[in-house]
Amino acid sequence: MTQGCILEFKNISKNYGKKCIIKNLNLNIFHNEVIGLLGVNGAGKTTTIKLMLGLETPSAGEIKLFGKNPTNPAARIHIGATPQNIEFPEGIKTSEILKFIHSHYPNPFPIQEMIEKFGLNTFLEHKATKLSGGQKRRLALALAFIGNPKIVFLDEPTTGLDVEARKLLWEVIKEYKNKGKTIFLTTHYLEEIEQIATRILFLQKCEIIADESVEGIQKIANSKLAKVSFECGTQCEFDNFNSIDSITKNKTNYILTTKNSDQLICELVNNNIPFSNLQIKKENLESAFLNLSKGE
Numbered sequence: 001m002t003q004g005c006i007l008e009f010k011n012i013s014k015n016y017g018k019k020c021i022i023k024n025l026n027l028n029i030f031h032n033e034v035i036g037l038l039g040v041n042g043a044g045k046t047t048t049i050k051l052m053l054g055l056e057t058p059s060a061g062e063i064k065l066f067g068k069n070p071t072n073p074a075a076r077i078h079i080g081a082t083p084q085n086i087e088f089p090e091g092i093k094t095s096e097i098l099k100f101i102h103s104h105y106p107n108p109f110p111i112q113e114m115i116e117k118f119g120l121n122t123f124l125e126h127k128a129t130k131l132s133g134g135q136k137r138r139l140a141l142a143l144a145f146i147g148n149p150k151i152v153f154l155d156e157p158t159t160g161l162d163v164e165a166r167k168l169l170w171e172v173i174k175e176y177k178n179k180g181k182t183i184f185l186t187t188h189y190l191e192e193i194e195q196i197a198t199r200i201l202f203l204q205k206c207e208i209i210a211d212e213s214v215e216g217i218q219k220i221a222n223s224k225l226a227k228v229s230f231e232c233g234t235q236c237e238f239d240n241f242n243s244i245d246s247i248t249k250n251k252t253n254y255i256l257t258t259k260n261s262d263q264l265i266c267e268l269v270n271n272n273i274p275f276s277n278l279q280i281k282k283e284n285l286e287s288a289f290l291n292l293s294k295g296e
């Protein structure tokens with residue numbers, strides 16, 4: 001196994017019937033990474049996490065979690081996870097579930113610390129199946145971290161969380177990373193991931209089409225289109241321009257798309273275009289992601 005690697009996919013393929021979900025994927029996850037896995041609905045993010053957790057078997061290839069098969073209890077003792085759809089057993093209270101999961105790990109965090117971190121105080125004596133969606137999510141997150149595992153897998157962890165709980169979660173993830181631990185998460189909230197991820201993966205059509213640092217992804221975003229809009233009372237001619245990808249005109253309002261907004265502004269000035277109300281809108285990470293998804 002590659003040094004420092006805690007999870008390894010070797011030529012992994014996964015099909016459901018004839019449907020290909022993952023094809024020939026090679027992937028290494030190392031200590032102290034915060035990895036965000038992104039992809040459109042149905043891209044295969046949950047399936048990927050299930051393969052990592054040993055909850056699904058690959059159709060081909062080999063997965064090593066801490067050098068072992070992910071179903072091996074000796075590997076699983078180092079992981080924590082929260083699934084996308086949370087279900088708890090009937091009749092058990094929040095406090096009881098916390099104690100039960102806590103007892104399975106050799107070096108867990110104090111239960112009280114998890115209660116405070118994830119704001120569980122007000123529903124400790126409530127039956128877990130009766131909790132609201134957001135409360136269930138908070139409990140599931142506390143359970144993912146409680147064992148002080150080396151890697152935590154979070155499948156769309158912010159689903160159902162209010163703004164405050166989301167902030168809390170990102171703080172917990174940051175803190176956890178600072179302890180040298182690894183987090184692997186799927187999410188649709190790209191702007192949030194931008195703040196915490198050390199690496200971003202995009203899954204599309206059975207393949208990881210981008211495996212980049214946040215800076216790398218931002219470069220992709222920056223090299224993508226910007227929209228430059230302005231008003232101009234006279235008819236503009238753009239024949240001398242080298243920087244324009246497309247032109248849209250609506251009465252006196254022009255919208256130009258460009259991969260180089262700086263050059264476009266210079267060309268506007270050099271060609272004495274009498275523009276006003278100039279606005280430049282660069283693509284954000286989210287639209288870069290969507291364009292990657294579209295294969296642009």
Ligand SMILES: Nc1ncnc2c1ncn2[C@@H]1O[C@H](COP(=O)(O)OP(=O)(O)OP(=O)(O)O)[C@@H](O)[C@H]1O
Pocket residue numbers: 016021039040041042043044045046047048084
């Ligand atoms: N057990 C299963 N049997 C058959 N098909 C499945 C099974 N589980 C998932 N799929 C299919 O595999 C594809 C990938 O599903 P998956 O849940 O991994 O996507 P996802 O990227 O997590 O989607 P979302 O963002 O909507 O949660 C989907 O087309 C789904 O219908």
